[in-house]
Amino acid sequence: MARLEDDERRLVLDRFDHDDAWRLGSLLTGLARERGAAVTVTVRRGPQRLFHCAxxxxxxxxxxxxxxxxxxxxxxxESSFLVGARFRAKGRTFEDASRLDADRYAAHGGAFPLRVRGTGVVGAVAVSGLSQAADHALVVEGLERFLGVAGGRP
Incomplete structure (x- = not known):
């Protein structure tokens, strides 16, 4: 869980607009294509979907x-993977303990907050198609490349 929390502290944007959404979404789509990964990528700011590729x-x-x-x-x-991990760490499942509709909410890896320094969370980037750990890892790698920061993993 500490690694997931560290990712959230490290991967903070200075700004985020429509062009940034296009660049981030395109970067993730390119990584997936290079790996032959069948995924859907979406980037949102607030409730608006700014990028989507299946x-x-x-x-x-x-x-x-x-x-x-x-x-x-x-x-x-917080990232969907971190939220699910927090519930599991307490010996509970998100589906049972959150009391949220499982048809509308999934605390599985693959969605990450787009946090702007000094503002907070302004949106989300998400991937679906791999295992939840691999979906999360792809998003983290994409954000690291987008931000030009070294990976925090050993």
Whole structure:
């Protein structure tokens, strides 16, 4: 959990606009294409979807997953993976303990808050199509590259 919390502290933007959303979404889509990963990528600012790409091999189910994960980010202002990990650390499941509709919220890895320094969370970036750990790792790697920061992983 400490690593997930560290990612959130490290990956903070100085600003975020429509052009940034396009660049971040395109970067993530490019990483996925290079790896042959069938994923859906979405970038949101507030409730507005600024970027969305569904690569071959995905389905409308992936669209629903990114929506559900982004709702967790919007509600908790933390990554969907970290929120799920916090519930598991308490010996509970998000689905049972959060009392939120599982058709609308999913605390599975792959959605990450877009936090602007001095402002707070302004949106979310999400990936769906891999395992939850791999979805999360792809988003983190994309944000690291976007921000030009070295990875915090050993």
């Amino acid at each position: 690569l071959p091999g995905t389905s409308a189910d992936n669209d629903a997953w990114v929506d559900r994960k982004c709702r967790v980010v919007e509600r908790y202002a």
